[in-house]
Amino acid sequence: MGKEFGTIEARNGLHLDEQIDASSLGQESSMRGWELGEYQELYNDLVEFMGSVLSNPHIPYEIRHRCGVKYAVASRPTLTRHLRRCHAFMDLHWPSRYFSADLKLFFECYRAAPIWRSTGDAACNHPNTVYPDGTILAERFNAFVAYMREQARARCVAKKLSDWRRGLDHQEASIGEYLDNLHFDQPDIIAMRADFSFVKTVAVESDAIPRMSWQTDEEGRWTQVPSKEPSSGAGWETSARIDPTLALQFRESFFDNQNGVDRELFEHLVGYISKVEQGAEHGAYHVHILLLLDAKRVKAKTFDRIRGIAADRWRRLTNGLGNVFDCHHPVYEAKLRREGRWSLDPVLDSDPARFERLRTYIIRYFAKDDGQMVRVKPFAKSKMLTKGRNG
Known part of the structure; x- marks a missing residue:
């Protein structure tokens, strides 16, 4: 989660991950939740x-x-x-x-x-x-x-x-085929990328997860019991940061009900890619999304408005527990352009060079192996990577 560029701010000017008062955690509760880190x-x-x-x-x-x-x-x-x-x-x-x-x-x-x-x-x-x-x-x-x-x-x-690690090879091929087919049908594309995450700590039990331990009873059967691990005072960690089921549910909610209050977000959407990963350093589950929009219809002002709608939607569906890193923040974009790493320019009239640059970037971004592969899932066939087409 970047701190310098593109972090969405709340109306009071504080970053969302700074708004939870961790000092009050557990003062009125006997629950031993998973604490931060x-x-x-x-x-x-x-x-x-x-x-x-x-x-x-x-x-x-x-x-x-x-x-x-x-x-x-x-x-x-x-x-x-x-x-x-x-x-x-x-x-x-x-x-x-x-x-x-x-x-x-x-x-x-x-x-x-x-x-x-x-x-x-x-x-x-x-x-x-x-x-x-x-x-x-x-x-x-x-x-x-x-x-x-x-x-x-x-x-x-x-x-x-x-076999598990080779799954990235399959993802790479799948994303490449998806982009080729989409571009064949839609020669004008502009990509909007955002990283969705969650605030670090929470102040109420319902947003945290109890830490449970295991022990055997007199008959040798394993049972779960509340953890007696001493508290570090770090505060309860937000449940969606450590529970993949919740992270996936929030991801699915983002793409559900596309005709509702945020319909403008999806009005010119031609496709999307999303992936749930687990941070290599902080370990928190987070969601990468890429919205592929009709570049003929989405101009600069519309694009900026869509960025804002996407951020507001994530915060709203997570009940204020969501953070957004805006990859199109002007300062962040300028930094990548100076370094020659910006790859999200619009593809117009099937421009082959721009499309190949975008394609390479997307594949590298969503099929990378940097310690973020998920080892814990709700079910064996739970999909961390999803793709979709509109229209």
Whole structure:
């Protein structure tokens, strides 16, 4: 989310992501919600851990003996530094969500062979912790990593991840074919691009998500319980930033009811592309949209008005929780032009050079691999990338 250029401002002049009073969060509520940055930090650690588990055969700890006493020596920091968080990783497991093969592998292996049974048990996380059977925690962790690798081979996880990453190649081809067909029918195109996101924190429970942990009951069944993780005071993170279901619902709402109050936004629309991604740095779900408009009918003033309507629509349908980065803000556009990176000039009379520049830009923008691929979806076939035609 850019801060300098194109951020839509509210009527009071403050950026929307600055208007939520995080200091009051939780003061009148007992809910332990996901606090700002918690989800992403845990998510990034799990992705890193599984990457290390699956990319090499190394054992996390070397087990040594001194005077008949076992002790552990860390041999692979990329594995061992995640030991203390293994049980907390289960907080990321939401029932009914679809997970990438690496995350699914962890959740299912941990449920089958947990290192700890509850968050309280996980507080004793020194690798030399001794158990009644004579093992130390480091040995149990080594065994758990070995078990995941065994299961990864049995489940063909490497191939599944490879197929998942190759999905970008399919998207690239699909977008290229879509643009070629659209341009064949519509030789005059002007593209309007915007990045939709969400404010960082919220002040009411209904806009946040409870953080839940997992533990086993007396019969060994896994159940969810409210998290007892101490509060950092950072404030509840906006639910749509960490829940892909909500991000997708807001995206669909933007393109629904095109004959309503914002009909001017869609009046000259000939096509659109949109994609939900997860930020590589901040981890928040956000939506990229590209509206393809009839360049013969949409002149400068109309184009500027459409930009404003799109921003207002996003803020309204998100009940004020939406941010917009306007990629056509004059200062931002001028910066890209100076750098030779501006590619959104109108394509008139099937100008082949301009169309190819626009086509290349759109494909690169929507089919890029920069750590924003989504690993958690509502369903296996939930579409992060969508395209549409009007008329």
